[in-house]
Amino acid sequence: MPIAIVGAGLSGCVIAHELADAGFQCEVFESRDHIGGNCHTQRDPDTGVMVHTYGPHIFHTDKADVWAYISRFLEMVPYQHRVKATVKGEVYSLPVNLHTINQFFHKAMRPDEARAFIQALAEPMENPQTFEQQALAFVGKDLYEAFFKGYTTKQWGMAPDQLPASILKRLPLRFNYDDSYFNHPWIAIPKEGYTPLFEKLLDHDNIHVHLNHPFTPAQAKDFEHVFYSGPLDAWFDYRHGRLLYRTLDFEKQILTDTQDYQGIAVMNYPDANIPYTRITEHKHFAPWEQDRHRGTVIYTEFSRHCEENDIPYYPVRLAQGQTQLEAYQTLARETEGVTFIGRLGTFQYLDMDVTIDQALKTVHTFIQQH
Structure with missing residues (x-):
């Protein structure tokens, strides 16, 4: 019987690739019309800017094996991520x-x-x-x-x-003038965006991808095993109520008559009276190609509670009162034939490198046991 991988994001694609290389037949089910999950990138046709469709993703890690892994599939270009914040009309450096x-x-x-x-x-x-x-x-x-x-x-x-x-x-406090956002030894962005990573991971004779194809628990019986990266509570039909997730709305502007909107990739807006959290300018995530652009693309980002038909971006863990989450985690441990993976499946806020690391450890354990 084949193995089902639910979700063609980072966790699902890494697991599918490793399983396929080990000789397993894999069926990847993705409810959206593209691969890559929230890491999906595509070039804007009007400006030529490489756009991070669901918000910016900067790859950073201190894990040599994870860096070596992603570098097998992509040309990673060193990138120093810097963030500014506008507070009461003045601009400051962060962190x-x-x-x-x-x-x-x-x-x-x-x-x-x-x-x-x-x-x-x-x-x-x-x-x-x-x-x-x-x-x-x-x-x-x-x-x-x-x-x-x-x-x-x-x-x-x-x-x-x-x-x-x-x-x-997770955030540093520095008593020098270093304004680099991350401390990790490897900080980079793929030269041609993240989508080629997923294309290469899934380009295997043992992998079949089904886009626009949601997967239900009832289908699990047709597979030897299921690796599930969707929302943890959704798999159990919200038996203990809905867990808290946040979603993001982006007000996208394509400015063909502006070459540089804000002079930096990310400008935060911490003031409580401003409804959005930040503005991102995507051309600055690829400084090596700015001469190619015919304008710029900006996203004004709004965060809100995730409703039933929204895309969940990240889980919300509370300081107290985790009994609902613990109930779902117990169900997950007791569910045979299903491994819950990724941010949503494990209900953790995971950076990209940790996501890859967890996926590799999970799939290699599975391969050894089978």
């Missing part, structure tokens, strides 16, 4: 660094002075549990309210004191 601190407080501190200054502002807590507690212990009230509180409330749709501290722990 918070020495320049941000000096500019915000109208000072000219050296690193040691700034470190002591922030420590005096911080509100230490032995074991912060919520995003707000972590932020106050991290940078103090002023920087928290300027850069984190409003943005986080808009991004997650709830107050920061309801969210876990782990969300903020």
